[in-house]
Amino acid sequence: MAHAIPASAPLVLMVTTVNRSDEEKAARLFTEAGVTFNLVTYGLGTATRSILHYLGLGQTEKSVLLSTMPLEQSRVLLQELADRLLLNNAGRGMAFTLPVASVCGKETVNILTGSYQVESREPMELTFENRLLVAIANRGFADDVMAAARSVVQVGGTVLHGRGTGHGEAETFFGVMIHPEKELVLIVTPEEYSAEIMKAIASRAGTHTDAHAIVFSLPVVDAIGLPPLSEGQQSDNA
């Protein structure tokens, strides 16, 4: 091994959502910091008020970056993202980290760690103050999910597209598999609101509605770019 990684240096998966025009800036920030595992995909930021949604002025095109790094480095990078890309300003994007539980193979650990040298060997206390809510709804209903969530507290969301598999055997047509299209809505919110938001999504856009949304949550290590808290109202920020 080129450089041994202590098994105790915890890894995180960082998810960064930025405007497309900022994508290169963000990617450069990661590669300059020695992060070697970076994936980019496209998503959409959601409208924050229904009137803007109707007028087509709410949605913004976003790039979603997935990167892995040691927890220690992630805190430095989050700060840099906030400074350089102004993620704490409304509408610029957000970033959060999820804990990595385990990795298969030492070589893979090296790839996921990148060239960053971990300094502190002290185990870090993780508090998980925020939650990542993942809602999966039928295509076209991401805005209903967001409206339900916003009825509880102000949140921002990122929408990714996907195909649903499962449902037993996939249906085929001329030998071509057919998968229903789905939308994946990512919302990061403080832990104390997560249960209420999930209930709101389930009751207003749940499996008994056309949106057919299911929702679950994951623990978030750190997050930046979350909207300021103001309960139960909708404001102009994305």
Next chain:
Amino acid sequence: MQRNLLEKLKESAQSVLPVCFIVLALHVLVAPLPSNTLLLFLIGAVLLLAGMTIFALGVEMAIMPMGDHIGSGLIQSRNIWFLVAASFILGAAVTAAEPDLHVLANQIPTVPTIVVVLIVAIGGGAFLVIALLRILLQIRLSWLLTLLYALVFVAAILAAPDYLAVAFDSGGVTTGPVTVPLILALGGGVAAVRGSRSAEADSFGLLGISSIGPIIAVLIMGLFFDSSVAEYGMEPLPTAGTLAEGFQLYAGELMRSAQEISVSLAPIVVIFGVYQVLRLHLPPSQIIRMVVGIVYTMFGLTLFLAGVNIGFLPAGTALGSTIGAFSNNWILIPIGFIIGFVVVAAEPAVLVLNKQVEEITSGAISRNMMMASLSVGVGLALVMALARILMGTSIWFFLLPGYAVALALTFFVPEMFTAIAFDSGGVAAGTMAAAFLLPFTIGVSEAVGGNLLTDAFGIIGLIAMMPLVTVQILGMLYTIRLRQVQLEMPEEVETVEPEIDIIEF
């Protein structure tokens, strides 16, 4: 203010301003425009910018989602007869509603207009069906395109030479600024519900195949009807002495454009409405959004068309005739390249296509890459068209080798690039080509005393052809570069099984 609106405005400015800048530079440096032409041009430029911005927003809100829903619905019905019938009706209806088709029909006076419209619409519908069936049956695009273009050229040999130009021009009829986003999204919708590896590539190619339909239809029609073509009649150019007259001209043109656009939007709205009521049942929130989007599309396109027809058309003609009259008119060749290079960016349908390509490939093929290859393609097309006018070469010397190269390339580049290339041909030969580049070459042709009919139409055919070559060359460079990058990567793939211990954190 609104980030989204600002982004759209920025995009439109990037596509519209270069051509405005070049025209103004030519005005100052090479060929001064008459002051009234300049006035109309400046107003037109403002309308173009506003129109493009609103159009882009509307297409994203209404036309694309509609096409997307229809496309995935066709496949999800799992009923082959429904798919064939519905796509035929859709293809025929949007073709019949294209305003350009009626202009085309008037150029063939010996055949009643209604017959021309019907035959071309049937061609458009039938080839959309063929394009969809190709995806289902997984027929290789290269073979189908080679076969279809072989058919086109056989029919073309039998047709009268004058008629030929009209036939090739009709391919552009199915690629208006409303049809392009609809058909592109239709392909995207079909691909989105499919779980196969080629789904990405399959979301393109529908436009390319369905624009062959009208060409073949018109050529076949020529075999059965008396195929004499009307003289190319130039409409009197709009001129305005005062600002008030200029506004009056624009007011009239705005009304006319609004009417044209409503006609071409009507079949899409009706078909989607029926589909929504019978099958789709989207919630009201989404329908409201689409209605607003349709209004935006209509409003934006109306502004755009008025700006092009009143502002850009006379400027194009004036530039062409002034520069063409120079004694050393070889200078047209480099100027032509620059004009072609910047004009294609201002095509509304090009904006939509490039965005769709970037979206579907998750940025792997960026819109800048697409724009670069389209710009080079149209620039070269203009060089060929102008060289042809100056030297009087037959268009066959360009079309035959051009298509031969384009078709040969289909066997060497990834299918994705072939599909995008053949889609972009018709897209590049759109509104701006017809209302700015065509008048420019007509101006040149008049100044040097060429044959208006054959010279004028040559340009559209060449603009539709060159992107097939340049986009596929882009594909070739892309594959080569990708291979290099993979070779440069450290050789980590060894046959030794890697350690597979699990590291817990």
